[in-house]
Amino acid sequence: MSPRYSPAVLDHFTNPRHVGTLEDADAVGKGGGGPLCPEDMAYVWIRVRDGRIVDIAHKTMGCPIAISSSSMTCTLAVGKELGEALAITSAVVIAALGGVPERRADSVVAPEALRKAIAAYRER
Amino acid sequence: MDVDVIRTDFPILQRKVHGKPLIYLDNAATTQRPRQVLETLAHFYMTYNANIHRSPHRLGEEATELYEQAHEKVAQFIDAEDEGEIVFVRNTTEAINLVAVSLLRPESGDLRLRPGDEVVVTILEHHSNFVPWQALCQEHGLALRVAGLREDGTLDMDDLARLIGPRTRLVCCTHISNVLGTIVAVPEVARLAHAAGALLLVDGAQSVPHMPVRVQELGCDFLAFSGHKMLGPFGVGVLYGRRALLEQMAPFLYGGDMIAEVTTERSTWNCLPWKYEAGTANVADAIALAGAVDLRTGWELTGAVDYLEAIGMEAIRAHECALLSRLLAGLRAIPEVRLYGPPAAAERGAVVSFAVEGADPFLLAQLLDDEGIAVRAGGHCAHPLARHLHVPGTVRASPYLYNTPEEIDHFLEATEQVIRRRIL
Numbered sequence: 001m002s003p004r005y006s007p008a009v010l011d012h013f014t015n016p017r018h019v020g021t022l023e024d025a026d027a028v029g030k031g032g033g034g035p036l037c038p039e040d041m042a043y044v045w046i047r048v049r050d051g052r053i054v055d056i057a058h059k060t061m062g063c064p065i066a067i068s069s070s071s072m073t074c075t076l077a078v079g080k081e082l083g084e085a086l087a088i089t090s091a092v093v094i095a096a097l098g099g100v101p102e103r104r105a106d107s108v109v110a111p112e113a114l115r116k117a118i119a120a121y122r123e124r
Numbered sequence: 125m126d127v128d129v130i131r132t133d134f135p136i137l138q139r140k141v142h143g144k145p146l147i148y149l150d151n152a153a154t155t156q157r158p159r160q161v162l163e164t165l166a167h168f169y170m171t172y173n174a175n176i177h178r179s180p181h182r183l184g185e186e187a188t189e190l191y192e193q194a195h196e197k198v199a200q201f202i203d204a205e206d207e208g209e210i211v212f213v214r215n216t217t218e219a220i221n222l223v224a225v226s227l228l229r230p231e232s233g234d235l236r237l238r239p240g241d242e243v244v245v246t247i248l249e250h251h252s253n254f255v256p257w258q259a260l261c262q263e264h265g266l267a268l269r270v271a272g273l274r275e276d277g278t279l280d281m282d283d284l285a286r287l288i289g290p291r292t293r294l295v296c297c298t299h300i301s302n303v304l305g306t307i308v309a310v311p312e313v314a315r316l317a318h319a320a321g322a323l324l325l326v327d328g329a330q331s332v333p334h335m336p337v338r339v340q341e342l343g344c345d346f347l348a349f350s351g352h353k354m355l356g357p358f359g360v361g362v363l364y365g366r367r368a369l370l371e372q373m374a375p376f377l378y379g380g381d382m383i384a385e386v387t388t389e390r391s392t393w394n395c396l397p398w399k400y401e402a403g404t405a406n407v408a409d410a411i412a413l414a415g416a417v418d419l420r421t422g423w424e425l426t427g428a429v430d431y432l433e434a435i436g437m438e439a440i441r442a443h444e445c446a447l448l449s450r451l452l453a454g455l456r457a458i459p460e461v462r463l464y465g466p467p468a469a470a471e472r473g474a475v476v477s478f479a480v481e482g483a484d485p486f487l488l489a490q491l492l493d494d495e496g497i498a499v500r501a502g503g504h505c506a507h508p509l510a511r512h513l514h515v516p517g518t519v520r521a522s523p524y525l526y527n528t529p530e531e532i533d534h535f536l537e538a539t540e541q542v543i544r545r546r547i548l
Contacts, residue, residue, distance in 0.1 A: 004490050013487075039516055063484045063516075101486065 005064055006098035012068035017075050020057045021045055027124070029116025032066065032109025040066035040106070044074070044113035048121055052081050058110055065100050065107035069093050073110035082118050125439045130526050133158035133431075137526060144496030147531045152302050152330060152475050152522035153500050154352045160426040161355060161412050167425060168408045172418075176407055177381050177398070186418065190425065191407050194414035195397060201414075201429045202347065203338035204364055208396030211363040211370075212410045216329040217252040219348035219363035220296075222376040222400065223325055224256045227294070228264060229374035235323075239265030242291040244322070246271045246279055247512050248301040248308070251505045253327040253348075257296055267291075273512070277304045277465040285316055292322040299331035299342075303504045303520065304465030305448075305472030307331075314343030323369070329353055334444060334474050334524070336437040339364055356413035356428035360406050370396050377402035432525075440525045444474040447523045447532055451476050454536035460543050464518060477504070477518040480543055485517040488542060492519075495538045 005013070025045035033041035040062030047055040056078045060070040072093050077085045090108040094100050100108070131137050134156045139146045148156060168190070174183035176191050195207035204210060213219045227237045237243070243257045247270055261268040269292075271284040279297070288295060295317040300307050310326055317324040325346040331337050332347075333354030339347055347364040351357055365373075375382055375393055379402035384392040393399040415427025424430075432440065448469035455461045460481045466472050480488055489501035500520040503510040510516065521535060 003486070004493070005487060010487075064487050 002099075003101045005068075005101065008072070008097045009064060009068040009100065012071040012075075012097070013064040016060075016067055016071040018057050018071065018078070019059065021059060022047055022055055022057045025057075027117045027121035029113040029118070029120055031112030031114075031116065032062070032107075037062075037066075037106040037109070039063065040109050042066065042070045042110045042113045044070070044110055044117050046077075046114070046117045046121065048082065053077050053079065053085055056114075058113070060110065062109070063104075063107050065104050066109055068097060069100075069108040070110035070113075072096050073114055077114055082121070086115060086118055088114060125435050125443060125525070127443070127526060127528055130435070131528075133160060134526055135159060141496040141498070142494050147495075147497045147527075147534060149521040149523055149527065149531070149535060150498045150500050151333075151524035151527075152353070152504075152520060154358070155333065155355050155524055156526070157355055157357065157428070158431055160431055161357070161428050164415070164425040164427060165357060165408055165412045167423075168411055173408070175404055186420075187407055189419065190411050190416040191405060193416035194410045194427070197414040197416065197427065197429055198362055201433065202332065202364060203340050205367055209364055209367050209370065211365065211397045211400040212405060213361045213363050213400075214359055214406075215350045215352070215361035216250075216327060216348045217256075217361075219346075219361055220253055220325065220327065221256050222363055223346055223348075223365070223373075224260050226373045226376050228260065231374035233372060235369065235372055237264065237266060237293055240267075240291065241293045242267045242269055242289065244269045244271060244284070244287050244292050244295045244317075246284070246297045246308070247273055247509055248279060248298050248304065248306060249296070249506065249508070250298065250302050250327060250329070251507070252329075253296050253298060253325075254506075254508060257294075270508070271297075273306075276467065277306055278471070279306065279308050279313075281309065281312060281316075284313065288316050288320045288322060290320065292317070292320050294323050294325065296325045296327070298327040298329075299337070300334070300473035300475070301465070301506075301509070302330050302475060303477050303506050303509055303518070305475035305477070306466055307471060307473055310342045310344060318343070330473050330475065333432070334437075335441040345369055351409065351413040351428065354413075354428055355431055357409040360409035360413050362413075363400070367396065370400065375402065376400055379403045381405070435525065443525060444523060445469045447527055447529065448472065448474060448476065450529055450532045451521060451523070451536070454532065455539070458536075458540050458543065461539075464513060464515075474524065475520060475522045477520045479515055479518050483543070485519045488519050488539075491542045491545075492535070492538055495542075497535055497538055499535075 022045040042060040058070040174187045176188040269287040323345040326344040328349040332349040351360040382402040415430035485501040
């Protein structure tokens, strides 16, 4: 894998989608901030109607991979049923971004945040 | 020295990258190779190629002679006693691992490292001079002590003196930090180590290519360095070891050519340095690193060492100091830049690491690459140091003999422009 950032990473980093919070969110989850990559952390908010994510937003602190992967996670998740959204793993997001430089997959933190948001929604 | 003439020896420097002239400032990672060294490689394979020390024919004899000369050349270059103290290995990492493996073997006798012994390293170390000792200590019940830094990025000699004690068997330190550029006062470290009865291993990967390095002056027991960081080929490096130590120490790898006699019961070892060079040697790369002369025809096979010596290590160091001063002054003038390492060019090797407030070092390096400028980003294989400095990563610019003041200026302009574009 090239050590350079892919065009998709640069695009989603310089122009991230779904940034912010949701006023009327049904659930929120946090990802990252752990010992593997303490510099990268994301919150993901979801609004759910009829078992489907109808709106999503994230706030992400971290490197270009953290920011762009959060943007991509939200882009992939919006409009999906909760079960489908759970399938948006770190590997899926990395593939959608055209890969990330070697040994930096730990910076992809939004899928964890999304998973926790969905779990929180289901536990309500 | 005439940099314009030197540059004509390096075809790659004429390359364009993303449509811009290449400015290669990643020499601490690997250097470019001059035409002369590449020609030596080709000439060896086209004219002399044969296995050494075993083939009873003319080619084998010639290849052996050239390969042995390569040892002599390196011995002279670093002021070793003789060629028996020069072992060709793959790289600095392998040289250090050789010492670690050998010193664990029972055959090393009273040099053998044992549970309860202590190894002292510094926080400046590259992983190659840190991880082998960390693993060795953990596996074999030794204690690893890590000497810290002073505020200005220099090695804390008081801390080092405190850590070196009666149980210290080995002190391992870098000569020049590959991140901060800090030059370690090796003769002083040698005095401390030897006063405690410990051996000193020095990682010379960033010093031997850039300044005069004489093992007698340093007072070290081992010196490790890589060919590819000094205009030589990939895949060949050097371990210097004091003769008395190498005589006593156990071999590293076992196999062909490193033996004197083998029976089904036991084996004895070849004389130095062959005892440490098991298996077929990397003959061509060693000759291209060191250089040799075909004594029958007088044909000179120019090695990287020949090339460096013809220019002069003092001259190379002076040229790099001038570039460094320019680089440091220029980066200091950019308010967002945070510089690491000692402030004065005279106190550091040709390595400058910096961070930009709030910016990702990998992206900064990539945006510079878009301008044709090659620099490194990240933790530079020295993660303990990155943690110590509380930075996840830096950008590193490392000039060499073929870089020009104009290139440094261009790098500084590009860095400032990238920061001003505010897309970091």
